[in-house]
Each structure stands twice: as C-alpha cells, then as structure tokens.
Amino acid sequence: MKVAILGCGAIGGVVARSLRDGEVPGAELVGVVHAGPTDPPDLPVLGIEAATEQADLVVECAGQRALAELGPSIVASGADLLVVSVGALADDALLTKLRDTGPGTLHLCSGAVGGLDVLAAAAREGGLSAVRIVTTKKAPTLVQRWMDAEQQERIRSTAEPVELMRGPAREVTAAFPASANVAASVALAVEDWDLVEATVVADPNAPLTSHVITAEGGSGDYRFEIRNHPSPGNPATSGVVPHAVLAAVAKLARPTGAFA
Template sequence: MKVAILGCGAIGSVVAHALQAGEVPGAELVGVVHAEKTDPPGLPVLDVESATAQADLVVECAGQRALAALGPDVVAAGTDLLVVSVGALADDALLAKLRDTGPGRLHLCSGAIGGLDVLAAAARTGGLDAVRIVTTKKAPALVQAWMDEPAAERLRTAAEPVQLMRAPAREVTAAFPASANVAASVALAIGDWDLVEATVVADPDASLTSHVITAEGRAGDYRFEVRNHPSPSNPTTSGVVPHAVLTAVARLAAPTGAFA
C-alpha cells in the first residue's frame, strides 16, 4: 500500500520517517505534502495532486483547516483518506463529502484515546443516556488564538486548575481544534454530537494530558481514563498519536488478524 502524508509536523514527521524506514509491513511512503517554506530533510516532498495520484492512502496530519480544504479532493480522486483531525468532522457538510461521495473511502484514527469500540457497541445496545469527557492539559498548551492577551497571560501564569469550557462536543471541538479531537472521536463513535458533554481544564501542574470518559446506558456504565505524555515537539498533542496513526496504517495495509 503506497502512502502519502499530509502535514509534516509533530505527528506527520514521525509517521513519515517510520514508513520510510519500513516499520509498517505492507506500507510504503511515497512522499509528504506540507505547507512550510523549508522542506523536511530526508523525506520526499510532493504536491497534493501528485500525492493523490501516486498513493493508495493519504494520511491527514495537517489540522482541521487542511482537512477541510484538501480532504474532499482526495476522496473524489478515488484515494482513501485516514483522518487524524477528526474535530473537523463536526461540520456535517464536510463529513458527508468525505464519507458519502467517494470513490475514496474515509477512515478515522482513534488518536490519543481508546474505548471507542465499546462505546459504539453500547450506543447500539439500547442507546446511551449520558456521555462526558473531561480533558486536562498543561495550562500554556491551551492558549488559543481567539483569547485576548490578558486572558492568554492569565492562563500562562495560572497557579491552579481552571475550567476553560464545558459544552457540547461540537462547540468544544471548534474552540480547541488542536486539543479536543478526542471529544469529536467520542461523538463520532456513538453517532451523537449533542449527547457528548466535553470539558476542557487547564492545569499548571499537569505533567500528563488526561482524558476521562464516562458513559451510562442500557448496556452498562463505562469509565475510561487515559493519561498520555505530551509530544516533546508539540505539547498540544500527545506523543502516542503518531503511533496510533501507524497502527491504523498497519491495519489497513495488512488487516488479516487485526482488530477492526
């Protein structure tokens, strides 16, 4: 399976180098597409048209805006697309374009969390009554462009945990696009954006990024807690995410014997 990477930052660069080194049996890197002025050293660089033409699978690691701008063209050309920035799929029109128009197929990466298969099964077993996710990150990593400077500085210098937002997953995903893909993943897994309540907490003492997911329904009660080390090159994402991407690529490249 020939693979192209869209984006070559903290996630995409790790994925690209691992594929180039042959770490995923059955998958071969054809190149990376990126928007920076300087090309990443040691990696083949393509434009998006060449990547789509040469690859069987394009892996999006470039963020929500890039996915919205380029994703529809990828699947329309008949190339499969693996999405990391699942928060962009809060836009129903974009989700429909990527999922329903084809002929390329849409695949989603679970990213920094687990338990999505159980939540999806529980949602099909009589439905879920309540689903919540609380994400806690180190405070400076949650500064957003829409914050004014005094608010951003208060966050950078916070001495105790601060709840920044508590709202439906769709709203939180839009407000924290680099930090709330996990809330979007939960909403997509259960098929209900409005049911999922997401909370973002800034904690100056948080050495790990935590996601606590709770759900109740006819099938049972569920609680998952995930605590990840931040990426050393980008604290807004977890270091495990590129390896979740590589796991997803491995399943697509050689699905026999893998969990679906």
C-alpha cells in the same frame, strides 16, 4: 499500499519516518505534503496533486482547516483518506462529503484515546443516556487566538487548574481545534454530537495530558482514563498519536488478524 502524509509536524513527521524505514509491513511512503518554506531534508516531498495521484492512502496530520480544505479533493481523486483531525467532521456537510461521496474511503484514527469501540457497541445496544469527556492539558498549550489578552495571560500564569470550556462536543472541538479532536472522536463513535459533553481544563502542573471519558447507558457504565505523555515535538499533542496512526495504517495495509 502506497501512503502519502499530509502535514509533517509532530504526528506526520514520526509517521512518515517510520513508513520510510519500512516499519509497517505492506505500507510504503511515497512522500509528505507540507506547508512550511523549508522541505524536511530526510523525506521525499510531494505536492498534493502528486500525492493523490501516487498514493492509495493519504494520511491527514495537518489540522482541521487543512482537512476541510483538502479532504474533499483527496477522496474525489480516488485515494483513501485516514484522518486525525476528526474535529473538522463536526461540520456535517464536510462529514457527508468525505464519507458518502467517494470514490476514496474515509477512515478515522482513534488518536489520543481508546474505548471508542465499546462506546460504539454500547450506543447501539441499550443506548447511552450521558457521555462526557474531560481533557486536561498543560495550561499554556491551551491558549487560543480567539481568547482576549487577559484570558491568555490568566491561562499562562495560573497556579491552579482552570476550566476553560464545558459544552457540546461540536462546540468544544471547534474552539480547541488542535487540542479537543478527542471530543469529536467520542461523538463520532456514539454517532450523536448532542449527547457528548466535553470539558477542557488548563492545569499548570499537569505532567501528562489526560482524557477521562465516562458514559452510562442500557448496557452498562463506562469510564476510561487516559494519561498520555505529551509529544516531544508538540506539547499540545499526545506522544502516542503517531503510533495510533501507524497502527491504523498497519491495519489498512494488512487487515487480516486485526481488531475490526
């Protein structure tokens, strides 16, 4: 399977180098599509058209905006698309276009969290009455451009954890596009955007990024606590995420024997 990587930052760079080094059997790197002015010196670089022509699979590691802009043309080209910026799919029109139009197939990466499989099963079996995700990250990583100067400073200088937002997953993932894709992952897993309440907490003393997912329903009660070390390349991103991408690529390259 020939693979192109869209976005060569903390996630895409690790994924691309691992594929380049032959660490995923059955998967071969054709190149990276990147935005910055300087090409990464150690990786083959492609334009998006060449990437969609040459790759069987394009892996989006570039952000919600890039997915919204480039995703439709990728699936329209016939290449499959593996997505990490799943929060962009809070836009129903984009989700429909990427999932239902083809001919390329849309795949979602579980990214920084787990438990999505059993939440999907529970949502089907007895239905879920409440689903929540609380994301806590090192405070400065959560500063957003839409915040006014006073709020930005309060987050940067807080000595205590501060709750920045609590609301429907659709709104929270849009407000924190590089930090709350996990809220969208949970909503997509249970197939109900309105059921999932997401909270984002800025903690000046959080050495690890945590995501606590809870759900109750007819088949049982669920609680998952994930505590990830941040990526050395981007403290807003958990270090495990590129490895979740690589696990997903491995499964697509050689599906036999993998958890479906």
